[in-house]
Amino acid sequence: MDDGSGKSYAVQWSTNLKQVIKAHGYTLQEVAHAVSIGYRTLTEYCAGRSRPSVNCVHHIAAFLGCSPSDLVFVPLDSLRESDRSEMDQTRRDMLRLLGMASSALVFPDHIDIERVQSFFARSTHLDETTYQELATINRGFWTAYQETPQKLLILKDIQTHLSHLTRLLHTASSVGERNHLSLLSSELAQLTGEIFFDSNLYTDAAHCYTFAAQAAKAAQAWDIWACALARHAFLPLFEQEYEQARIILQGASVLASRGTAPAARQWVAALMAQAYAGLGALDPCLQAFERAEEGQHLQGASNGTWLRFQGDRVPEEKGACFVLLKQPARALPLLEQALTQTTSTVRRRGLVLRDLALASLQQQHVEHACLYAEQLLGLVQEGHSGLLLKALHIIRAALKPYQQQASVKRFERHFREQQHANIFTK
Structure with a gap:
């Protein structure tokens, strides 16, 4: 690892890593398993004979619940956004x-x-x-x-x-x-x-x-710790960095297994299914959903704050995974079911509409996709969500090959009208 000046931080990394793992009460085997690296690789890091990637540093830090800078000097300022x-x-x-x-x-x-x-x-x-x-x-x-x-x-x-x-x-x-x-x-x-x-x-x-x-x-607090990592995994999931998400969620799964809230384990499993779907791994995706679906019968599994996963979310999560796996025939019935049930948050409804539009396009149903896109546009106008605006742009990109069709032109006209009216807030 290098700070840009050519100076190595391998020795500092090895010293800090051994100390931090010991202080947190973990063995090298547990950490290696949680972040999906080989035990021998981790011992090489600890001995200072090999240097981990920045992503590996962040995965280990996320699992341990510490800052990456506690493990090794990293110029974290480079990760910050430019001045507003x-x-x-x-x-x-x-x-x-x-x-x-x-x-x-x-x-x-x-x-x-x-x-x-x-x-x-x-x-x-x-x-x-x-x-x-x-x-x-x-x-x-x-x-x-x-x-x-x-x-x-x-x-x-x-x-x-x-x-x-x-x-x-x-x-x-x-x-x-x-x-x-x-x-x-x-x-x-x-x-x-x-x-x-x-x-x-x-x-x-x-x-x-x-x-x-x-x-x-x-x-x-194992359950809330697992949920913090699960939320962290949202970031690579939405950036389509599915392997990074899988590694973070594997750590979350280890923590959730030590907790007492079944809903935490099931939420982590549902997110893990998304990571596997993004990697094109159908069988592991379905196996993860088997664990997630264990909570469908639970009442009051959500605490209304940091843990809000309920069994009724499984259809929309599974539908989203089938979209990633390019299996629209399996995705659409689940997403249509979810759309009739999803009334709790604007964000959940918006993401279901995004997935319905993408699944429709996978079946070449352009007009259906535009109808879902129009509904999502209405939600963006209502809530000013940057996340849903990004989802809308994903649909627009997918519609580009069909830009000469009347339904696509109509949707683009409505989008530009709202954009010119300064409705959107990023």
Whole structure:
């Protein structure tokens, strides 16, 4: 590994890796299995005789729940996005203002806000009553996220609350208090990551998910730790980097197997199926779905916050996989079923519409694809989701070979009209 000046960091890597693995209580065999590298390869890294790729560094760090910089010096600043324009800064400031104004609508009436604020100011002992109120505030943020079309509106309030929680982690007076604060912090960091992910700010989302994994790891909370890695895997899945996603999800699967929430294991399995589908591996994909479908009969498997996987999501997940595998005849019935059932979030409905459009095109049903694309366009106008806008562009690219057909021309005209009206927000 090189910093650009020719200086090697192999020795620092080997020293840090051995120390970090030992500190986290894992064996080399467990780490090698979790990140899909050979045991001998990992021992070579530990001995300093071989240097891992940057992707390997991030996979190991994600599994351990630490920062990549804890393992080896990596110029992480190169991963950050370029500076925003002055106009973008103005937009963010306005969103922050609106987010602050929305806070009065987020919390239930019975929460003693003054008591919570006083606790933050004094940094005193975290009693059970205050902990429950902080947990209720977290749930309020998740509810606001699900009900607010423009997710960025609540971001500033979430970040302010998260900054209070992370500051208190430094002054926690007991292991129990530290674990409580770690869980709350992990939960909110995952929510912040979802907001960034929905806005196509993938680097920012990755930082949030890494911190969420670190916080969950600190509390030895296997289920929420597994969910942090599962969300991290969304990033390579949507970038079509399926092998990277598979490696991250393999680590998540190891963690979920130690937890107590069946829904966490089933969610990880459903995501693993997507990774296998992207790799063109039908049999492993179907085997992963067998594990995911074990949760279809569960009631109340979702906790409404960091774990929201329900059995009714399996048809849409399986349909998406058959699209990746280019089996539209198997995909369409599942996706049509999902479309009639998916009313919980705009994002889920939008992704189902994307997959329906792509499956229709695989069968050369261009007009059907355009109808689904028109519906997705309506959702983008309604919610200003960067993720769904990206899905819309994927459909537009797939429609290019048919651009002379009347239905495609009509859809493109509607898209340009909305674009010129400045409806879309990236």
